[in-house]
Amino acid sequence: MAKVLMKGNEALAAAAIQAGCKYFFGYPITPQSELPEFMARELPKIGGMFVQAESEVAAINMIYGAAGTGARVLTSSSSPGLALKQEGITYIAGAELPCVIINISRGGPGLGGIQPSQADYFMSTRGGGNGDYRHPVYAPATLQEAVDLTMEAFNVADYYRTPVIVQGDGMIGQMMEPVEFNEPKKRDLPVKDWATTGTEGKRKPNIINSLFLDPQALEDHNWKLDRKYKEIEENETLHEMYKMDDAEIVFVSYGTTSRIVKNVVDTLREEGVKAGLIRPITLWPFPNKAFTEIPENAKAILTVEMSTGQMIDDVKIANEGRLPVHFYGRTGGMIPTPDDIIAKAKEILGGAK
Amino acid sequence: MATEKIILAGFGGQGVMSAGQLLTYAGMLENKQVSWLPSYGPEMRGGAANCSVMVSDSPVGSPIITNDATSAIIMNLPSLDKFENDVAKDGILLVNSSLIERKVEREDVTVHYVPANEIANDLGNSRVANMVMLGAFLEATKAVETDSVLEAFKKVYGPRKEHLVPLNKEALERGAAAVRG
Known part of the structure; x- marks a missing residue:
């Protein structure tokens, strides 16, 4: 496929669509707003849907819901917006749903500024939300890598049933570089038999949940998550x-x-x-x-x-x-x-x- | 060719961002390694605008220019004040002399004064002043071929703007002529 010159935010969005993402829920914030703009323009053309939520909290919970159907879903934001999304991210991690989250970060703390910054490392890698969870965080250095890793992120999310973050800064979002869209390496992705797509009276309902009131059940669940994280550490580390x-x-x-x-x-x-x-x-x-x-x-x-x-x-x-x-x-x-x-x-x- | 590190600067509306994009796109069409990095921020209409463009035979490392620009296209006075010292020794400064009355103070750089707005008005469209400057830049640096810029123009602006190709071609040529003297 021929190279095209694209702005980072648009290249990230195009990569998500290439990876089969059809649903985007988000709320605009500089310096990543070209990403939702691109999705708003392009998703309806392929039978997908773009929803501008009333807030970041709403957007991440729409992601939680849509991911529960097994669809490939994306949200994007910038630092303070990601902070608002942490509650939803820990629920999604706990409920073991796949989704991709793009953070084109900016300076903080608080509302901070919009110029390039890498001050979200703690929030992304230490679990900005509550509980014993982890999720992969990809940090591309070039737009080509941003495209490749975004496409990979959808596969990794589906394979391990986990939220995945792709993290760049305003420079990645705003700059232009040539990119090409290549198929990521093939993975045998498991069938999404856990998805809540309607039973048609033929099976027991699937339940998506992160509430375990029995401490033993919650401990079992957390160790199961931990085994998954060990597997990700073993197989998905890149440098x-x-x-x-x-x-x-x-x-x-x-x-x-x-x-x-x-x-x-x-x-x-x-x-x-x-x-x-x-x-x-x-x-x-x-x-x-x-x-x-x-x-x-x-x-x-x-x-x-x-x-x-x-x-x-x-x-x-x-x-x-x-x-x-x-x-x-x-x-x-x-x-x-x-x-x-x-x-x-x-x-x-x-x-x- | 080593790495060309180019600053394009002016006020919003002078077309420095689009001139930078066309240069970047032209480099890509010539299979060179390129990047385009805009300044972004809460700027007001008519406020400062600038971008950094890399055109190279080897992969672009940092897309940021820090006082090591090989050349600069300067469209207005505040941009000259801001970027005059960001051009490396023996670099090239292209100055829009229609809007900038002062001379470049440095003596260790090559300076070309191009009356870009006058030439553009002469061509009947003040909006091609950026292309006049780009033409001057191409003549002074040979960073990419003029034809590649025109090819990029067609790809970026599409069939609806293709009728503007001859005007832009002439603007590039008049800019080049200004450098040849």
Whole structure:
């Protein structure tokens, strides 16, 4: 299929439609509003439906309902909107329904600002809602990856019966890059025999529920969920190793920030500094294994985020105390510059001597 | 060709975003690696507008330009004030001299002054001033072929706007001529 030049928000929406999503429920918010706009325009053409809900809380509960029928459903929002959706997300996780949620995040806390930010790492990976649950979080760095991962997200959601988040920032949402729509890898998806599609008097009703008043029943349910999460950790973790073979300074960065850091790695290598990058593509499950493959000669880890430091917690867990872990970040919509990241790396390497 | 990092800046309505998109699309048609990153924010009508375009033979790393632009297309005075120092040494500045009276202060860059609005008015349509500047840029940098921009124009704006192709072609050529001198 030929490449097309698309804006990120539209490419994400088009990818969802390619993946068979026919129903969208959402509420507009910058910097992702082109996504619902695209869905409002395109879904009716393919016999689907777009609903602008009265609020984010309503939208996520419409997702809960529609996902219960087994349909492929999508909602999208930006940080404070996602915060409102957390209640619905934990219900969907508890009831084991598949859906995809796109977060084109912005600066916070509170209403914050609309410029690129990665301050939703905690909310997305630690369970913004209540209870013992997890869900996959994909963090694309380019629009092509955003398209590929969105299509994959629908398969993963169906395979494991779980909500899946695709998380970008305003840069991913607003920029244009060439994309092509390729079929994701084939999966044997289970039949949705749990869906509430009407019994026609031929079977017992399916019940979708997250309420377990008997503690033993709830514990059994939670361990069942946990086994599923272990399976996702085993099979769905994604990351990229960039120039890591002989790296002395190991950057860890994801999403759009990782693109800046890649340039930094190249610049440092031109100057003779052995730099490398571990780029998590799934934020949960976090690529812990990648940290066991850091070369012996590595001196330090430098985590770079557009936040005051959130992913760094997972970096420290994965590092298991082996190397000193440093941090450089900008927040509130400010974007780290290559020069500042390079200065921080040199400061660390200088101090390590 | 290395990586062309281009800033396009002006006020809303001058067509800097669409000129940037056409340049990006043209690069894609030539199988180059491209990205287009707009400024976005709560801007008022007529407020500042700018975008960053990458056109490269190798995959685009960061789509952000931080004081390392290889060239800049500057459509109004506030944009010159804002971006003059974001162009790298030996870079190229294309300045819309119809609206910008002052000269570029730096001496380590190549500057082309293009009276884009006058040329566009001369062509009978003030709205093609952006294409005049783009034509000047293409002549100064050879980043993509003029034909690719026109092909991109047809793809982006479709059959309903195809009658505007000759006008836009002429605008590109007049901009190029202004650079040739």
